[in-house]
Amino acid sequence: MSHPHTAVLxxxxxxxxxxxxxxxxxxVEAGQLDDDRSTVDVDRxxxxxxxxxxxxxxxxxxxxxxxxxxxxxxxxxxxxCEAERGP
Numbered sequence: 001m002s003h004p005h006t007a008v009l010x011x012x013x014x015x016x017x018x019x020x021x022x023x024x025x026x027x028v029e030a031g032q033l034d035d036d037r038s039t040v041d042v043d044r045x046x047x048x049x050x051x052x053x054x055x056x057x058x059x060x061x062x063x064x065x066x067x068x069x070x071x072x073x074x075x076x077x078x079x080x081c082e083a084e085r086g087p
Contacts, residue, residue: 003039003054005061011049011072011083018081019047025075026051026068038064049083 013019023044030042037060041052051068055061076082 003056005058006054007065009051013047013083016047019044019049021079022075023049026071
């Protein structure tokens, strides 16, 4: 199924080690939670973690974004680090 709706989330951490820890923590869920309506790709470059959610419709995109924001938040809490938030 095609996934024409996409959103990319970027999280900047104080260090590459923090970013690697969060990326590893959430990456294990990436293949497990994909379904016919949405998919996700998690990547890391240096101290930045990227989460790209693609979905078949806007409702699935919103649900996917909510889920992945929650997964990142939990990973940050467990790791004891937090992404640097913009204005």
